[in-house]
Amino acid sequence: MAQDFTVTPWEVKGKVDYDKLIVQFGTQKMTSELKERAKRAINDELHVMLRRDVFFSHRDFDLILNDYEKGNGFFLYTGRAPSLGMHIGHLIPFIFTKWLQEKFKVNVYIEITDDEKFLRNVDYTLDQTKEWSYENILDIIAVGFDPNKTFIFQDTEYIKNMYPLSVKIAKKLTFNEVRATFGLDTSSNIGIIFYPALQIVPTMFEKRRCLIPAGIDQDPYWRLQRDIAESLGYFKAAQIHSKFLPPLTGPEGKMSSSQPETAIYLTDDPKTVERKIMKYAFSGGQATVELHRKYGGNPDIDVAFQWLYMFFEPDDQRIRKIEEDYRSGAMLTGELKQILVDKLNAFLEEHREKREKAKDLVNVFKFDGDLARDMWKRIHV
């Protein structure tokens, strides 16, 4: 039977059936038992994205909890291929990673792949991707990571420390093994063919288990790591996978930087946010106010509701009330959208303030913080 959705690292199409994806990818479901264990481990409430199954799938998260409980600890790794601008969906792994860091008190490594972005795109110069790296780093720092437990590094700058380990990894991966996973073919350039090795290096920054929070579409990349890690004396990378924040335009696919109407950018001003939500946000409401009052809206397909549920309304009571009111017809689409507009604009305003302050912190995260200083002294082998 033909499948009505596709999820690969470079394409998300159709309405994703996340339960099916767990089976297809061979990952584990994030069960309530596991969530309870996590809650006990941190002795605190879980993050809204975990409570509400935005992070819905994992590999070896149970082993991460074992290691944590035994006092062996673990570390977090995430990253970003720098782009001209970041949208709200790009923040999900960072926000969640920051929360994990705070609750588990662990190190975070953030790889900025200025090389990959350059190598992947015919039109980009290395100067551009380096400039975008700086800009994206400001957005990442604004999320609130611990400056002494977080190391942000750009491949072109940190390469010397990573290169010896990267060639050991590269020696274990043939072109045949990476071609399908990374969407390469024999007409691909030799830089992007090598790149997978550099993406794997940070999973081996410590001789502990590494946990990678990322979109489920990134999972195939890490399967390569899991194939070779133990032969190099390191752990298979654990992962915790998120769903996609649906694009404004509807529940299918994911937000795209090249289609501005699908996404809210971190630089969108309040008027733009309002206009985009009001105009584009796919509605689960009825065609007229009368019909809506009579039949109610459908929050399950309503993008404004989904954004509130997944991200912007962490209060469980309030989101339940919104859901009930919308479903019953007591709340109109315009009212629902207005709640999201206000939440989004409050979030973005605060983000922009933190982003301004982040300018003074770039060198701390890259070079001068406790973890950064240690990392620059190390050659990974």
Next chain:
Amino acid sequence: MAQDFTVTPWEVKGKVDYDKLIVQFGTQKMTSELKERAKRAINDELHVMLRRDVFFSHRDFDLILNDYEKGNGFFLYTGRAPSLGMHIGHLIPFIFTKWLQEKFKVNVYIEITDDEKFLRNVDYTLDQTKEWSYENILDIIAVGFDPNKTFIFQDTEYIKNMYPLSVKIAKKLTFNEVRATFGLDTSSNIGIIFYPALQIVPTMFEKRRCLIPAGIDQDPYWRLQRDIAESLGYFKAAQIHSKFLPPLTGPEGKMSSSQPETAIYLTDDPKTVERKIMKYAFSGGQATVELHRKYGGNPDIDVAFQWLYMFFEPDDQRIRKIEEDYRSGAMLTGELKQILVDKLNAFLEEHREKREKAKDLVNVFKFDGDLARDMWKRIHV
């Protein structure tokens, strides 16, 4: 018609017809006119290896001389994939490069590809290729380069400075383009696939023409450089190509590190040298002394004579006398071999002394010399 010899970067088979190779590879013959021009340029005698056409072919050596005469200068680049031990043939490009440096007063860059050697060989560890790098560097320094105009660097150490330019180069080379030249296929590891980019970087260390002295078998590697250099704002690399010092065992193929009887190692002691030459050196002499006296020997196929001619007897009068005496039968094979044994042992003794002293110079060539210091401050883009 089937050809009776093969020359590729990873195999030399049969008795090489060097004139045919010039046609096949599309290189230029090192003409007497060009040699006269070089002589005038340096206002000195030419090196024996140039006088006697050991360096017999080139690409753009005429343009190198143009640049030199116009005062634009040029620079030299050579390198080595480190190995457990070096044999006498390995020294040829270094000895000739050193002479070019001395006469033209130019910078020399020497790349030690500890990464490549590791990536090419299943059995080698990176620790091994790094150790061999150190040992080979001693042999290279012993050749007598100018410590303030020579920069010796290992890929795993200098990678940060090279990486930005290497990704620019890599972006211009597809797997299809490098596979044949570098003997790769889709089961090759992704590290060795990327490596050609790192080999090309040093040809762009200066915004001047680069001259690469190397065995003719290395020419295909540099064709890739010549295809892309100008699009990156650099010069096509010029080359000057040497013939192969024939293996002891006969005029076919080239010396092999894996067949000890074909080569003299820089570590061979006087007794070993004598034994190898007397036992293995392929002779152009007759079967008995009587026949030899009567018919004479054939220096054209005699390996001892060829080694003297190409390398160890730079005195033109003396080599002519040896040739005549051997051809006439006045000189016996044993006498000819003894001349080579004495020359070789004198050379090796001096080499080993210089190699001892080189231990104090490693850091100068790698880090502290004038050129090295400048290079560590530069990020190549």
